[in-house]
Amino acid sequence: MIGNIIKKEFKELFTLSTLLPIVVIAIVFGFVGQSIGNIGERIEEKPVIGLVDMDDGDFSDIAMSVLIEKAEVIYDGGDAEEGLEEVRKENGVALLVIPESFSQSIYANNPGQIEIYWIMRGAGMMDSISSGVVEGLIQAVNQGISTKLIQQDSSFDPALVLAPTKRVETTFFKGKEIEGLSASQLGNVLSSQSIVIPIVIMMLIIMAGSSVISSMGMEKENKTLETLLTMPVRRSHVVIGKMVGSALVGMIMAAIYMIGFSRYMSSFQISDINLADFGLALSMQDYLLVGVSLFTALLAGLSLCIVLGTFAKDYRSAQTLIFPITALAMISVFITMFKDFDTIPAVLRILVFAIPFSHPMMAMRALMLDNYSLVIGGIAYTAVFTVIMIAVAVRIFNSDRLLTGSVQKRLALGKLVWGLRR
């Protein structure tokens, strides 16, 4: 008996329409993972750096030997400008400059200064791995110098023995020169935004999208759609009315969700860096662009949902149709979280750009770095996407498809079954 019920449930739930989106998404995630790369491999890789030793003293020799052993040094000379150019050209992570008075300063019981010029290419989690490895190398340099200090003389200040160097850092990121901030620090601050903002947008899209698809499913299940379609109202108004209504519901639901989520995330905030101090603040105009980007992406998502909703046979089937939207939003979240738009492979860049939800996720960071073309281009793209999707939805609403489904396929299948029975 129970086997009979299990068999029926399995047959009802395990259909091509429920299986296909999962398979497609599994393939897409696999592809995305492969394209982004392997974290383990990246950590194992030697970071590419440039070195300028102007000191040539006992301690700078230790530092140089540690760095040459553990990093791939592509420049080892005396000209910082030239070294920086070389590091940039060779896709290096940083140029480390040891000034003249380095060893002398340590001998005088003062930490030796290392100037680090970071070349930062992206602000995703994966982009900051190499700079993290270089930070590890500095720790190794410190250890080497500390060992030497302990071996040489016990009169050194214990604080100096524990921390024999200090860093003066400058980060170059997308045309900006940010003094006093390392690539890791900047990456961490930007990454925290890469988590919160995309998740807010993802929740908004999923909540609002779910509302609009469910609304279509309920119209069919409750047999109200036929009546609605005979009302003296333009089909485009039906489509837009459903979208705006769902957007409002989605925004309320996402806001409630985010109150809890922001409290959760605030417990992880440890950085007290104010980006405005480094010229990375957004102006009112920038915030307006972020708002427009979010609004157009929401409309684009909902217009896609309403097209998907036309395939819903009832409320239950509507629930499975939200899956492609969730998956697309998740792809956008994960890619923008782990990599910067500029540092992902071209194929992924096209994919990210094509998903309308990606644009508000990337907008804030892009505007901080004055990348207006990406944001405005994204808004234009999502607006065009929305118009096309609304046109498709109105076309479907004007056709027989909404009421009859894919009759042709059913009839063909019916004929085949009838033929086989005969």
Added chain:
Amino acid sequence: MKAVEVRELVKDYGSFRAINGISFEVNEGEIFGLIGPNGAGKTTALRVIATLLQITSGSVTVFDYELPKEAGEVRKIISYLPEEAGAYKNLTGKEYLNFIAKFFGEGEKFQNMVQRGLEIANLGERINDKVDTYSKGMTRLLLVGRALMANPRLAILDEPTSGLDVVNAQEVRRIINSAVEAGTAVLLSSHNMLEVELLCHRIALINDGRIIASGTAEELKKEYDARNIEETFVKAIK
């Protein structure tokens, strides 16, 4: 002016021909019935006239408005009651009537329309309850009220008494008759031959997407030498 003129209407669903060249007219102030078995093409014909389905070939005009070109104008003067229609379950009966009435008018016109809907549905205090709590009969009465409250020039009613008990079915027939007295033309479909004989001024018998006979109930019975429409239909399809 004819309320409906259908000429050589063909409707295909893919390779399946649901309607195969039917022609008929509905006069103003008339109840015209399409009768036939399940799958004969009744609902498809009504859906085409109600602007829901596209025409494969042939022509359909409603009060001289041509479909599909003037579908927007047709929607202003028709009202369609599908066979298995429902109402929004989270709304009360009155809220549902308000929602529909807003498509047709504002101010006094809107108020009068809702009042008329309330009178037709005649659900008493239950009109303020959510549709979700209604019985099938109550929902159907609400929907009949919805369909006729706007005083449509043409009411298209697909199996208007489907699933109703005798008392409710009789009430719906009374409402349809009073709407016709007020000037509405009615095109209805049914497989209940007795109901059609009681209600309709003229009838068309439809089978396999074709109209096989049409006329008044008396004319058809005489033509086929039958005692009632059911017998007429059986003889007509042989």
